[in-house]
Amino acid sequence: MYADEITYEEAVAGLKELLKTPDLKTGELASIHGFIGDTAFNNQDFFLAKRSYKESNDYSQSLTKEIGYAICIYHASMKNIKEDYRIDLQDIDYKMLRESEKLLEEIYLDRTDDTVDTIAKISFPYLFNIYSLEGKFDETMDIVNECYNYIDFNNENLVRLVVQAQVINKEYDSEIFAYLGKYDKIKYESFYYERCEDFKKAYQLVLQAIEGKYSDDKLLQLSLLNCLQGLDRFDDYLYYFKRFMQKETDEVLWLNYIEYLDKIRETETVISELKKIKHIANNPVVINKLLHLLVEYNLSEELDEYFTKVDSGEYPVIEDSMSQVIYQKLMHSLKNDDYDTFYEQYGIKFG
Secondary structure, eight states: OOTTOOOHHHHHHHHHHHTTSTTOOHHHHHHHHHHHHHHHHHTTOHHHHHHHHHHHHHHSOOHHHHHHHHHHHHHHHBSOBOTTSOBOGGGBOHHHHHHHHHHHHHHHHTOOTTTHHHHHHHHHHHHHHHHHHHTOHHHHHHHHHHSGGGOOTTOHHHHHHHHHHHHHTTOOOHHHHTTSOHHHHHHHHHHHHHHTTOHHHHHHHHHHHHTTTTTTOHHHHHHHHHHHHHTTOHHHHHHHHHHHHHHOOOHHHHHHHHHHHHHTTOHHHHHHHHHHHTTTOOOHHHHHHHHHHHHHTTOHHHHHHHHHHHHHTSSOOOGGGHHHHHHHHHHHHHHTTOHHHHHHTTTOOOO
């Protein structure tokens, strides 16, 4: 460390010491609190940053600090962000996420000709990501259509979110697609054709990628299996499914196989596969779909085990899906005359 370098803690302490300076003006107090917020934000101390941005705004309102405050709440809602910036859905505090969403939406609605560029550059990547997590792709498209000229298409993550929303809505904008890298272009173009049920075009794109440098990519493997489902080519589907699973057991691909079997009414095989996949299920999306399949096939013992694993935490459940789990648990307990479990859900115990 060079002599003139200071640690994060020293920087914050120094700025806090400045706040003790006598007769500071309102603007100076706002600036110092803002500097503390920026320093904390850059060091991923989002709780201090959030508090400091609020204190700065209490002295003097600033658009960037207002946006920064909302973004801090966004980051605080993420309990665990991986090194590649992916987020596990069960590690999200959805109440805080919606608070961030509300603030960012209010900032956007209050935009002016002078502020819209700043709002687009700073807040859109976060607001669009919230919309993506919540499946609100129409909301993303509304803003894109209103502010197209302000979108920062040099921001790769933002472009992916815009393209994702377009594809979900079966839109293909070649100008925006041109900003994507090679992998993302293959992924979203094939997904677009899937959404339009042009499975032949999607299959040709994905097959070339799978047989090339992207043979181990899970998303493209799933896309290929979806295409083969759409083309009703079960033998080819089975070939690729077994090939992918030989390298690594993947519960998402496995569930896709079970859902395909369910669609073609291979009842005995579905039940057999459900009894196997339950032992490795860990993905909250898989766990949510597993519940519906267990209910559909009326697998009472497996449902008992499922709810036990949810209660113990062995099965992670997305916060937004918990109400479905509780409802199915209630219905299951009534069906089995288990009134103790039924009433316990309402906090009522007898005996």
